[in-house]
Amino acid sequence: MWFTKPKFAANDLNMKKYFLLLIILISFLGKTIAEEGMWLPQLLQSLNEKQMKKMGMKINASDIYNISKGSLKDAIVSFGGFCTAEVISDQGLLLTNHHCGFDAIQNHSSIQNNYIRDGFWSYNKDQELRNDGLFATFIIRIDDVTASVLKDVNARMSEKERQSAVDKNIAALRTSTKKETYQDLIVRPFFESNKYYLFVTETYRDVRLVGAPPSSIGNYGKDTDNWMWPRHTGDFSMFRIYAGKDNKPAAYSPENVPYKPKRSLSISLDGVKEGDFTMVFGFPGRTNEYLHSSAIEQIVNMSDPAKIAIRTKALNVIDGFMRRDEEIKIQYAAKYASISNAWKKWQGEVLGLTKTNAVAKRKEMEASFEKIVLQKPEFNIAYMNLLKDLKQAYTDIEPYAYARDYYTEIFPRIEILGFAGQLNSLVNALEKNGEAGYNTAKDKTLASLEELFKEYNTTVDQKLFESLMEMYVSGQKDVNVSPLLKDMLKQNGNSYANAAASLYTKTKLGSLASIKTLLTGNAKDVCDAIKADPAFQLSMDMQKTYSSNVSIKLNELQAVINQLQRTYMQAQMDVFTQKAFYPDANSTLRVTYGNVKPYQPRDAVKFDFYSYMDGVMEKYKPGDYEFDLPQKLIDLYKKKDFGRYGVNGRQPVCFIAANHTTGGNSGSPALDANGNLIGLNFDRVWEGTMSDINYDPTICRNIMVDIRYVLFIVDKYAEAKNIISELKLVSKKTR
Numbered sequence: 001m002w003f004t005k006p007k008f009a010a011n012d013l014n015m016k017k018y019f020l021l022l023i024i025l026i027s028f029l030g031k032t033i034a035e036e037g038m039w040l041p042q043l044l045q046s047l048n049e050k051q052m053k054k055m056g057m058k059i060n061a062s063d064i065y066n067i068s069k070g071s072l073k074d075a076i077v078s079f080g081g082f083c084t085a086e087v088i089s090d091q092g093l094l095l096t097n098h099h100c101g102f103d104a105i106q107n108h109s110s111i112q113n114n115y116i117r118d119g120f121w122s123y124n125k126d127q128e129l130r131n132d133g134l135f136a137t138f139i140i141r142i143d144d145v146t147a148s149v150l151k152d153v154n155a156r157m158s159e160k161e162r163q164s165a166v167d168k169n170i171a172a173l174r175t176s177t178k179k180e181t182y183q184d185l186i187v188r189p190f191f192e193s194n195k196y197y198l199f200v201t202e203t204y205r206d207v208r209l210v211g212a213p214p215s216s217i218g219n220y221g222k223d224t225d226n227w228m229w230p231r232h233t234g235d236f237s238m239f240r241i242y243a244g245k246d247n248k249p250a251a252y253s254p255e256n257v258p259y260k261p262k263r264s265l266s267i268s269l270d271g272v273k274e275g276d277f278t279m280v281f282g283f284p285g286r287t288n289e290y291l292h293s294s295a296i297e298q299i300v301n302m303s304d305p306a307k308i309a310i311r312t313k314a315l316n317v318i319d320g321f322m323r324r325d326e327e328i329k330i331q332y333a334a335k336y337a338s339i340s341n342a343w344k345k346w347q348g349e350v351l352g353l354t355k356t357n358a359v360a361k362r363k364e365m366e367a368s369f370e371k372i373v374l375q376k377p378e379f380n381i382a383y384m385n386l387l388k389d390l391k392q393a394y395t396d397i398e399p400y401a402y403a404r405d406y407y408t409e410i411f412p413r414i415e416i417l418g419f420a421g422q423l424n425s426l427v428n429a430l431e432k433n434g435e436a437g438y439n440t441a442k443d444k445t446l447a448s449l450e451e452l453f454k455e456y457n458t459t460v461d462q463k464l465f466e467s468l469m470e471m472y473v474s475g476q477k478d479v480n481v482s483p484l485l486k487d488m489l490k491q492n493g494n495s496y497a498n499a500a501a502s503l504y505t506k507t508k509l510g511s512l513a514s515i516k517t518l519l520t521g522n523a524k525d526v527c528d529a530i531k532a533d534p535a536f537q538l539s540m541d542m543q544k545t546y547s548s549n550v551s552i553k554l555n556e557l558q559a560v561i562n563q564l565q566r567t568y569m570q571a572q573m574d575v576f577t578q579k580a581f582y583p584d585a586n587s588t589l590r591v592t593y594g595n596v597k598p599y600q601p602r603d604a605v606k607f608d609f610y611s612y613m614d615g616v617m618e619k620y621k622p623g624d625y626e627f628d629l630p631q632k633l634i635d636l637y638k639k640k641d642f643g644r645y646g647v648n649g650r651q652p653v654c655f656i657a658a659n660h661t662t663g664g665n666s667g668s669p670a671l672d673a674n675g676n677l678i679g680l681n682f683d684r685v686w687e688g689t690m691s692d693i694n695y696d697p698t699i700c701r702n703i704m705v706d707i708r709y710v711l712f713i714v715d716k717y718a719e720a721k722n723i724i725s726e727l728k729l730v731s732k733k734t735r
């Protein structure tokens with residue numbers, strides 16, 4: 001205890017000196033930084049560098065973010081806007097997750113070339129596969145533009161007035177900011193719109209598939225292991241950025257050349273041990289770390305449970321069909337994985353928030369906030385009623401938020417309702433833009449329906465209708481239920497099965513062929529026929545009911561909350577002056593860092609921080625949908641043929657650390673103290689998924705695949721020596 005009462009405390013003058021000294025000492029030490037945080041790369045130097053070095057980092061913040069010379073940030077891209085990838089060779093080779101590249105892999109797959117099942121490897125650049133619509137975005141520069149964006153904005157403005165002033169200022173900023181023609185500008189709000197940053201970006205749109213392991217490696221353990229530790233998944237795939245001859249962004253062309261990066265990552269073969277420094281660099285999507293306790297209560301008690309219950313029903317229906325029918329299993333695999341991904345995460349979230357007493361802890365924080373506010377007159381004026389108002393606002397919004405969760409979980413699961421939405425765009429196009437508009441819309445709609453129907457089975461959909469509509473009616477207030485649906489039920493003796501059967505028999509929206517028939521003829525007749533379809537009518541009525549009874553009021557209340565949360569964010573920063581704050585994730589580039597650590601999920605259970613191929617083999621179930629393995633991998637394991645990638649006869653596979661990550665961080669590089677690539681982020685542990693709302697250092701861990709497992713698969717399993725020869729491998733040990 002260094003803070004014991006000093007002997008000279010009785011002496012007033014000495015006492016004052018003592019406190020003065022203490023204050024100087026505190027300000028010298030700088031702000032306290034918790035173990036959590038998704039930090040802005042351009043602020044690392046001023047906020048985090050000292051702590052990062054204390055935790056073991058050997059490089060400088062200026063090696064991570066530097067606008068005057070190549071730095072680590074120049075090797076990181078937003079991959080398609082939904083994941084992260086990194087440049088790992090001087091020929092634009094990209095590394096990301098298997099589940100991030102999955103769409104591209106799926107699009108190139110067929111019965112003859114089943115790359116999902118068997119993997120894909122290009123052994124020279126001619127074999128690499130183009131992917132229209134896929135892009136890689138680099139961040140060139142990040143500027144604080146708060147003053148320009150908030151010019152003429154004041155506290156008396158309504159949310160609407162504020163937004164229009166902000167929009168105007170951003171538009172002006174766009175014209176006044178210098179950039180090259182091939183660059184883009186993005187302005188984003190931070191800290192609940194208390195701050196704004198501008199990003200100068202470069203987007204490359206010729207991104208080709210280079211390699212992917214079979215799903216039995218890249219998605220080993222599938223849904224059973226998802227969000228779980230210990231993990232044994234080789235969740236990676238490889239792409240390459242192509243550029244014009246001038247190395248600038250260019251649309252796809254066979255003439256394009258491999259992109260020469262400003263910086264590519266070196267790869268360390270040395271791995272990490274307990275306590276080692278790691279950092280993850282990427283594009284985290286969305287977090288809510290600064291909520292009022294009543295918002296967290298609402299998530300735990302209302303929102304998550306409602307969404308989980310609806311998805312449980314949907315997943316049971318789909319799973320039932322997938323188990324019986326091989327074709328449906330393939331058709332619904334991606335859909336099932338995506339529904340179950342969030343479903344499982346929410347369960348972990350509720351568990352974690354409950355277990356760590358997140359609500360009680362937030363209430364404690366609020367109590368100390370109020371105490372400080374009461375002590376200072378200027379805080380009194382600005383923040384006196386803030387917590388009370390926030391609590392009230394969350395009480396007000398609760399019934400509407402519940403109705404929103406019901407609607408947004410049920411409506412998109414019954415796909416026929418979505419097809420109606422697609423056809424409605426034809427009706428709108430004819431009304432707005434006449435025949436010509438209709439014809440363009442028709443081509444587009446048909447193309448998108450072609451895609452949707454590849455992964456659609458009307459029997460499954462009918463069963464989903466039957467099961468989910470029952471929840472839609474019985475799970476929420478009667479006023480939020482579509483009157484048309486109530487009529488349909490009445491006409492069918494209140495049987496959901498009969499109502500579903502009758503609707504799916506009558507509608508033309510249940511198959512692509514019948515939709516095509518529906519769309520033949522002149523525009524006006526077609527639109528009349530669309531409007532007469534019972535599934536179309538139901539879809540429109542559900543949307544109308546929702547928008548008039550729920551969404552108008554919901555948006556109003558949400559605007560109140562947004563304004564209060566913005567004040568509350570500023571208030572927290574004003575009140576807790578010793579704390580360093582990081583902004584919530586918003587899909588912009590961030591750095592998070594933490595040490596390699598085991599964790600204890602519950603009493604008497606401790607999880608180690610490394611997994612090995614022995615664990616891959618322990619889980620192996622021949623012929624199983626989730627835990628089957630390719631024979632070649634088993635053979636390599638049996639021969640212990642791990643090359644330079646094994647350690648003492650064992651092949652490392654995955655590891656965990658205390659990095660604060662979220663969705664969007666998939667594919668992010670895990671870097672060691674020297675900034676070398678050691679792994680690839682792809683998941684979080686079950687008990688720690690609540691880190692989006694409340695990071696707890698005792699149980700929040702991110703999961704990474706060890707880069708040596710990636711290299712072992714590329715080198716030994718795929719024998720893609722061409723890829724290995726491009727990489728810059730470093731090691732302190734002789735191998």
Ligand code: ARG
Pocket residue numbers: 099219221222223226227337338341663666682683684
């Ligand atoms: N949970 C990880 C994420 O949120 C991995 C998801 C992909 N894997 C899966 N089995 N669905 O994206």
Ligand code: GLU
Pocket residue numbers: 083661662663664665666682683684
């Ligand atoms: N799998 C997630 C993603 O696709 C990352 C895991 C997480 O949410 O932490 O971005």
